[in-house]
Amino acid sequence: MKTLLIYPEFPSTFWSYEKILELVNRKVLLPPLGLITVAAILPQTWEFKLVDRNITAVTQAEWDWAELVILSGMIVQKSDFIAQIQEAKRRGKLVAVGGPYPTSVPHEIETAGADFMILDEGEITLPMFVEAIERGETSGVFRTAEKPSVTLTPIPRYDLLELDAYDSMSVQFSRGCPFQCEFCDIIVLYGRKPRTKTPEQLLKELDYLYELGWRRSIFMVDDNFIGNKRNVKLLLKALKIWQAEHQYPFRFNTEASIDLADDAELMELMVECNFDAVFLGIETPDTSSLEMTKKYQNNRSPLLEAVDKIIRAGLRPMAGFILGFDGEKPGAGTRIIDFVEQSAIPTALFSMLQALPNTALWTRLEKEGRLINPKKFDINQTTLINFVPTRPVEEIAQEYIETFWQLYDPERYLERTYRCFLKLGAPKCHPPGKFPSLVDLKALAIVIWRQGLKRKTRWKFWLYLFSIIKHNPAVWDHYLTLCAHNEHFLEYRQIVRTEIEQQLAEYQAQKAQLPTKIPA
Secondary structure, X not given: OEEEEEEOOOOOOOXXXXXXXXXXXXXXXXXXXXXXXXXXXXXXXXEEEEEEOOOOOOOHHHHHHOOEEEEEOOHHHHHHHHHHHHHHXXXXXXXXXXXXXXXXXXXXXXXXXXXXXXXXXXXXXXXXXXXHXXXXXXXXXXXXXXXXXXXHOOOOOHHHOOHHHEOEEEEOOEEOOOXXXXXXXXXXXXXXXXXXXOHHHHHHHHHHHHHOOOOOEEEEOOOOOOOOHHHHXXXXXXXXXXXXXXXXXXXXXXXXXXXXXXXXXXXHHHHHOOEEEEEEEEEOOOHHHHXXXXXXXXXXXXXXXXXXXXXXXXXXXXXXXXXXXXXXXXXXXXXXXXXXXXXXXXXXXXXXXXXXXXXXXXXXXXXXXXXXXXXXXXXXXXXXXXXXXXXXXXXXXXXXXXXXXXXXXXXXXXXXXXXXXXXXXXXXXXXXXXXXXXXXXXXHHHHHHHHHHHXXXXXXXXXXXXXXXXXXXXXXXXHHHHHHHHXXXXXXXXXXXXXXHHHHHHHHHOHHHXXXXXXX
8 A cells, every 4th residue: 555644734833943943954843753653553564655744745746656645733733734635635545634633623624525534542543444444445433442552652664754854853752641731632632641661662762763863852752751750760761871872862852740840860860861951831820820720730839949940950941831711810921921030941832722622621611602613723822812711812912922022032032041051950961072064053153143243132142151151061052052042933923923913803803703701
């Protein structure tokens, strides 16, 4: 079976990092791990070609070659996802789809014309699909309520990727999260019992990447890397040895809950394995909002202290923040800015709350009659809130725009990045040095020109850089990379302003037709 795997295009997002990727001559931040895992689960007698539409379009030759087209993706990719289904059907191809978006909203995909819907987790539903294909069936829906053991998951087909196009690689150790945040769809898709691979299994994946020549960053895509602390420590103890034996070819980063700060051993192991950054779902410094959204784990200890512990352990924090929780008081955006500045978190992902299908939040708002157009939803930083909140949408939107604008003011960003790196714990492993490539030198020259010569912040750029070299020299290159990141955010904050203001105007024009129910 000649199988064409298509990964739909992303719109511009907080994480798309176009300006940064341009500097280092790469196209995309991360590869489609789900699709290359699908390719590994399907019969290896089949032939595969993969097209990541974030890199290149599908060619006529690839369309002609394909007997079966498989797509996978997330809700944020919905526009191109549907367009590619329709294009494949226009060409008379058999189309199968799977992944988080089809699993969450199967009716949209069915309407678009997909023949097969391979929903939920592929370790169970892909074999069901293969059996149907072998019986000669030309359509079907395959679902399961069972959560498979990820110890059964084969090594993803990394060989199908155009490796040079990606800035980082992806691996997965676990699925699921033990917490119950009301707005999160991860626990709906993958459950609240974290399932992990074995350390040996994950090391084999790293062996394969190493054999393919990969020597850059790896993102551990687990939704909560520390959901099963016992198993993750077993992995890290084995990974520490593997990294030393291979002279630390990879840098890692991942996502974790804030209770990481409570486990000094775990943080130390991560740093010894060459983890250098971690994304934290902080959401808001308002304890009442955290209680409302059932993110109880963030109220167990002071958030500022937790972030400080993580930084001093040697892990640069990235963090997610949200506006629009029920009962939220005016000025929530200002309180988020104050928290980000006090905690010295360089990268703060900021969004308006979105009710995602099948989440506890979606179910509650649907019962309360508060969803705005339940058939239309998205999850992006340029999307207006999709339900009736407890304070005016206009107030939330204006606060959101202003907060995003201030967070990525060049001077603010530079100052808090400097304060973060000044106290960032030094690395505990030391990869052999390598001479920078021409691409790296060109990127460095552009950053120095823009931030060290052209902008009004140029004096602070040099003052802070030399201070980092003097006081925390082991992290100076990491610091300079983070300085470069604001090249993306400076442009993206204007995109946020433009698109939110446009959506707000549309919302106000349609306001009379929208739900008006607000809880007491």
